[in-house]
Amino acid sequence: MAIYEIEKLGGIAGFGGAHLRSRGKVDSAALSADENKAIEALFSGATKRSLSSGSDAFMFRISRSSSSGNETVQVPEHLVPAALTRAVQDELI
Amino acid sequence: MNRTIPDCHGYNATERKFPLCSCFIIPRDVLERFATDRKLTDAQRESFASTAQLEKSWRRVREAHAKLSLTALAVLPTAVAATAPPAITVFDCQHSSTLPGAPVANPGSSADGTIKRAFNGASDVADFYMKLFGRNSVDNAGKTLISSVHYSINYNNAFWNGSQMTYGDGDGNIFIDFTKSPDVIGHELTHGVTQYSAGLNYTNEPGGLNESMSDVFGSMFRQWKANQDASKADWLIGSEIMGPGATARGFTCLRDMSNPAAKHCLAPQPTKYSQYKPGMDPHYSSGIPNFAFYKAATAIGGKTWDKVGKIWYTALTGFPPKPNMAMSFFADRTRTLAKSMFSSEPSVAGAVDKAWTAVGL
Numbered sequence: 001m002a003i004y005e006i007e008k009l010g011g012i013a014g015f016g017g018a019h020l021r022s023r024g025k026v027d028s029a030a031l032s033a034d035e036n037k038a039i040e041a042l043f044s045g046a047t048k049r050s051l052s053s054g055s056d057a058f059m060f061r062i063s064r065s066s067s068s069g070n071e072t073v074q075v076p077e078h079l080v081p082a083a084l085t086r087a088v089q090d091e092l093i
Numbered sequence: 094m095n096r097t098i099p100d101c102h103g104y105n106a107t108e109r110k111f112p113l114c115s116c117f118i119i120p121r122d123v124l125e126r127f128a129t130d131r132k133l134t135d136a137q138r139e140s141f142a143s144t145a146q147l148e149k150s151w152r153r154v155r156e157a158h159a160k161l162s163l164t165a166l167a168v169l170p171t172a173v174a175a176t177a178p179p180a181i182t183v184f185d186c187q188h189s190s191t192l193p194g195a196p197v198a199n200p201g202s203s204a205d206g207t208i209k210r211a212f213n214g215a216s217d218v219a220d221f222y223m224k225l226f227g228r229n230s231v232d233n234a235g236k237t238l239i240s241s242v243h244y245s246i247n248y249n250n251a252f253w254n255g256s257q258m259t260y261g262d263g264d265g266n267i268f269i270d271f272t273k274s275p276d277v278i279g280h281e282l283t284h285g286v287t288q289y290s291a292g293l294n295y296t297n298e299p300g301g302l303n304e305s306m307s308d309v310f311g312s313m314f315r316q317w318k319a320n321q322d323a324s325k326a327d328w329l330i331g332s333e334i335m336g337p338g339a340t341a342r343g344f345t346c347l348r349d350m351s352n353p354a355a356k357h358c359l360a361p362q363p364t365k366y367s368q369y370k371p372g373m374d375p376h377y378s379s380g381i382p383n384f385a386f387y388k389a390a391t392a393i394g395g396k397t398w399d400k401v402g403k404i405w406y407t408a409l410t411g412f413p414p415k416p417n418m419a420m421s422f423f424a425d426r427t428r429t430l431a432k433s434m435f436s437s438e439p440s441v442a443g444a445v446d447k448a449w450t451a452v453g454l
Contacts, residue, residue: 014360014376054254055284
């Protein structure tokens with residue numbers, strides 16, 4: 001079991017900068033087996049043979065803590081399961 | 094631990110030699126290995142061998158197509174420019190995240206304002222590039238311009254995915270409909286122009302240049318639509334997509350090319366090269382070349398597309414692809430072009446040089 005911390009970055013407006021933030025958390029226990037499998041593939045690099053999303057597309061930074069330490073991957077939006085992309089909340093800071 | 098996921102060629106963004114690509118999901122060496130794998134049946138081995146051969150054939154076709162395009166551009170520029178203008182198509186995602194969505198018949202006369210704006214905006218950008226620069230679509234060979242609208246739910250973004258534009262409706266608070274800013278439409282389509290010309294990468298210095306090209310020609314497109322001189326333009330990017338929550342906080346735009354660090358920018362940017370840091374989001378590092386363009390344009394005066402726009406356009410499109418271009422390289426290229434293209438007006442080269450020097454390049 002793990003808690004995934006997700007941050008949406010980039011886009012034409014530059015999320016992750018001075019005034020725009022989009023973050024969220026998801027408990028792996030709340031995800032389906034397929035969703036957990038898809039996320040595991042991101043961390044293991046098994047989905048590495050994928051095209052980038054292109055210019056102005058969002059990137060997602062996903063972090064998790066486990067017995068082997070902290071792990072973070074940064075991947076294009078189209079590779080991220082919808083359960084994680086839905087979990088972030090856009091806000092002005 | 095941070096890991097970067099490489100693309101289908103195994104390159105990460107800074108190593109990539111191609112702006113974008115279309116690839117077989119299974120690499121050819123794997124297909125060939127399966128084709129001789131004795132653990133598989135004859136039929137399976139034959140299938141993998143056929144697929145590997147098909148991949149080779151497709152690669153030859155792609156290479157031949159690229160070679161032919163470059164040869165045609167070099168030998169027959171007028172013939173290429175004379176081909177029909179690009180078709181403009183619009184798809185409606187109906188709030189799903191599947192591209193391209195459902196095709197829209199007669200988008201130019203749609204009752205849906207978003208669909209109509211996406212169609213008219215893409216048509217106008219195609220006109221802009223054709224009339225001012227003689228460019229036929231993003232690839233200068235008449236590529237169909239595809240736009241998808243109503244993407245996802247409350248989606249705060251617009252993007253170019255390598256083959257088409259996609260627009261979100263905004264969340265209604267921070268942003269509203271992304272088709273409402275003409276410079277955003279020009280920005281996205283210019284990513285296509287960059288992809289098919291200099292092929293700039295999307296990280297580090299070439300990433301900042303890539304984003305700047307989209308802001309420069311997006312803003313120029315907006316000024317052209319309004320027939321504005323450089324001195325009359327507001328130089329704002331995304332002013333029409335700001336939602337009530339953002340405007341209530343005093344944010345009037347995403348970026349301001351005339352004052353990249355201003356407080357009214359939702360995404361304030363650096364203005365000097367000394368502030369650049371490797372790995373910086375290209376939407377921030379683009380402030381440096383954006384500011385140089387603004388300074389050159391206002392110093393030269395008149396319509397941006399008459400002089401400084403032609404210099405920037407030639408610097409972007411008039412040379413072989415250079416994905417890892419540094420900002421200083423682009424600056425020097427525009428300095429050289431300003432001298433050769435406007436040799437009878439040394440003030441133009443002087444303004445370009447002074448603009449780059451002012452931002453530390």
